[in-house]
Amino acid sequence: MKRLLSYIYPVTKTVVSQYSGSLEITWYNGKKHLNSKNANYSYGSLQRILKFGLEKVNLSKVNSILVLGMGGGSVIETLRRDFNYIKHIDAVEIDPVIIDIANTEFGICEDEALKIHCADAFEFIRTNNKNFDLIIVDLYIDLSVPDNVISTEFWNNVIQSKSSKGSIIFNASVGDSKDNSIKTLIDYIKSKVFKVDVYKNVNNTNTLIITRSL
Ligand SMILES: C[S@@+](CC[C@H](N)C(=O)[O-])C[C@H]1O[C@@H](n2cnc3c(N)ncnc32)[C@H](O)[C@@H]1O
Numbered sequence: 001m002k003r004l005l006s007y008i009y010p011v012t013k014t015v016v017s018q019y020s021g022s023l024e025i026t027w028y029n030g031k032k033h034l035n036s037k038n039a040n041y042s043y044g045s046l047q048r049i050l051k052f053g054l055e056k057v058n059l060s061k062v063n064s065i066l067v068l069g070m071g072g073g074s075v076i077e078t079l080r081r082d083f084n085y086i087k088h089i090d091a092v093e094i095d096p097v098i099i100d101i102a103n104t105e106f107g108i109c110e111d112e113a114l115k116i117h118c119a120d121a122f123e124f125i126r127t128n129n130k131n132f133d134l135i136i137v138d139l140y141i142d143l144s145v146p147d148n149v150i151s152t153e154f155w156n157n158v159i160q161s162k163s164s165k166g167s168i169i170f171n172a173s174v175g176d177s178k179d180n181s182i183k184t185l186i187d188y189i190k191s192k193v194f195k196v197d198v199y200k201n202v203n204n205t206n207t208l209i210i211t212r213s214l
Contacts, residue, residue: 003030017097020141025105034072034101036142041098042072043106046171049203050075050138051082053169056197056210059083062133066161067091068121069138072101073108090132092117092124122148131163137170145173150181152188159192162213168193170209182207 012026024035034042054075065085067075070093079085093099096118102108110116117124121139135158139149148154162168173182186209190196199208 003027015097015101017095019095020098023097023101025101032105034074034098034105036140039140039143041140042074042102043077045203045205046071046138047074047078049171049206049208050136050169051078052199052202053136053171053208053210054078054083057134057167057169059085059134061165062167063087064130064132064163065089065134065136066130066132067136067138068125068158069093069136069140070102070108070116071098071138072106074106075136075138076108076114077106086113088113088115090115090117090130092119092121094118094120122146122154125154125157125161128157128161130161131166132161133163133166135162135166135168137168140171145178145182150178150185152185155185155189155192159189165213167213168209168211170211172207172209 012024015023015025017023020036022037026033026035031043033040033044040046064087067089070091076089076091079089091114093116099116099118137158139146158168173179186196186198189211193211193213195212197210202208
């Protein structure tokens, strides 16, 4: 019923989170989305942006994935449904309210191929000692990438956590005040890894950075 009504007008449920403030689960044009006050977190344009990134990676050679910023889990849905990716995924999300929404509203829950870590990605990657073939960095609070995610300390740890032939997809910005810090960070990443591609205006909004190794 909600799906049908959503073709006429958006149907919204609000949940409050300590990290992101007011979150909305909205049925819109027959599809459920997770939004913060000003941004789409999951299952809308964000899902299309990350899908664009995944199309640039040879997933047949990827045996393990780390998602930093699980949100409602739309990139996990894309990997499983659109790319038939059945191998192991580790997902990190700081907000227990969002982990609960991912489960109850979008059916994203742990199984033998998905481990969900309720943790701060900055701390998780600092103490991580596993290597991943693909790391997806999608950390936002509303429209903003948190400051520590733009730090060289965070990126040294991310680069160290990828396997020697691994890739990174970084959903870097939506054109906010941190543009200059992001540009400096891109130069830093370029000095550390073999190949860095920067895609601007993906889905008319975001900058996506994809790194590849030799
Ligand atoms: C755009 S959403 C992620 C969407 C998700 N990748 C998907 O595919 O649906 C950004 C998420 O980053 C999470 N986040 C922000 N800072 C974080 C941190 N330091 N550690 C872990 N998660 C964080 C937010 O709680 C939010 O759920």
